[in-house]
Amino acid sequence: MNKLLLLSVLLGAGPATLAQSAAPAAPAPASTSQNAAITPAAALTRLAQARTLDPRWFVAAFASALPQVQGGFQGFVSQYGAFQGVDALGGDLYRLRYAGGTVTVSAQINAAGQFTSLFLQGQQATSAPTPSSQTTASVTTPQAALTRLFSASAPSADWFSAEFLQQVPVSQLAPILAQASGNLGTFQSVAPRPDGTFTLKFTQGELPVKTVSLDAQGRFTSLLLGAGVPNQKPSLADALTAFKALPGQTSLAVIENGKLVGSLDPDRKLAVGSAFKLGILTELLAQMKAGRHQWSEVTSLQSGDKALPSGFLQTWPDNAPLTLQTLATLMISQSDNTAANVLLRLVGREGVGQRLGLNVVPSTRELFALKNLANKALLDAYLGGNDEQKKAVLLQAAAAPLPPASLFAAGAVVAPQVEWFVGVQTLCGLMNEVAALPLMQVNPGVADPSAFKAVSFKGGSEGGVLNLTTQVITQDGRTVCLSATSNDSKALDQNRFIAAYNQLLQAVR
DSSP: OOOSEEOSSOSOOOTTTSOOOOSOOOOOOOOHHHHTTOOHHHHHHHHHHOSSOOGGGBOGGGGGGHHHHHHHHHHHHHHHOSEEEEEEEETTEEEEEETTEEEEEEEEEOTTSOEEEEEEEEEEEOSOOOGGGSOOTTSOOHHHHHHHHHHSSSOOGGGBOHHHHHHSOHHHHHHHHHHHTTTSOSEEEEEEOTTSOEEEEETTEEEEEEEEEEOTTSOEEEEEEOOOEESSOOOHHHHHHHHHTSSSEEEEEEEETTEEEEEESTTOOEEOGGGGHHHHHHHHHHHHHTTSOOTTOEEEOOGGGOOOSSSSGGGSOTTOEEEHHHHHHHHHHSOOHHHHHHHHHHHOHHHHHHHHTOSOOOOHHHHHHHHOGGGHHHHHHHHHSOHHHHHHHHHHHTTSOOOOGGGGGGGOOOOTTSSOEEOHHHHHHHHHHHTTSGGGGSOOTTSOGGGSSEEEEEEEEETTEEEEEEEEEOTTSOEEEEEEEEEOSSOOOHHHHHHHHHHHHHHHO
16 A cells, blocks of 8 residues: 555665565466576576566566566665676575675576566665766756756656656656645745755645655656645645545544544445454454463464465465564554464454454455456355355355456456445544554554654555555644545545545644
């Protein structure tokens, strides 16, 4: 789930964001001369030197992660300078050498020379980049590039790298930028912050710049904007009006110190995606309080737990030992689907279902299997069955083949009847039980942590589904939960939803 307005491929590569791979899938069509008999080192060299990635270099399961892969490798060049070569370190570990640093990855390829797994293991600066890789004085600075961008009546394609424009065409930039700075007035200036980021000053508010990088020609290679902060706090009524204008079905609840203070059809049960994982965590915490489990307890990953991304545990070997702390943190902060399945198996579905108000609780693996077009008979049996029959179908779905990740590309809406349908007030109740856990604050979602004393977050999304649930403690000590869900029969405008949700956060701060 996209946490903030993203205008680039670079989010800062880390173990979970450089690539999300899955178990080897059927190779995508590729010419033998292009991929066959290539070594992992050669495949990495080709990848590091490429201006544009070829999807044929990866198994099909990588389809949704290719923008992250490309962004990660662009980031290495921005940070360390020119690529120099690859060293094999033994096993599946390789060191990529750049002019000013090294990047260590684990990588595996199949017989066709396609990547089946690719993970960042570490990176280290060794020296300042060579002069040829640095931005010279004649090249635009980030402040100047931001000033030019937000002062212009329309963005120019010349201000962005080719790789950036492949992800966000220039035709989409103007409306995205307008939405990001909406209600903030006229642009005035760019102010640097002590942490190296920037704040855009407008006549009626500010817009934080979380990430910005330029290439040697002064073109944007990445740009990540935070949520705009108006000088005048919007009213809760104005924020609710923005949600009323959204297409499809919407449900929303704002609960302050236990009291419902704002709502929009709050009793309606809509599909909430991975926000259902709050039910798993709440049940786990209750069982811990009863003495049945503890955070340091170790359990093992089983083959039947593995699902599609988000997350990365699906690529780990069977029987890998994991603590409950690790599993819970990955399930919430990375929305790791496989971690959720391990914990669901551990705590049992009955208690989770009671907390969510569901009689039948599919695992994420079972949900993906039911959405697989090859398993239509199972889907029909599930949709046509009563609760007990649905549970029997889930046993079969647990062993059924998963679909390719490409099935869900571009926000495609697939079998929307199979989901977790939960009310926003229920989600706020669950959030309130677990919000104090430190793992709930690893990923703050849309909220700016600096604007509140504490921020706890979990969201969920798939094609046609988006939920954001955040509990904050305001600077004056109020505890406020904001849960909003949108469902539609077509791909959602996530930027519009997030803008409305940000307005809601501003109204309660």
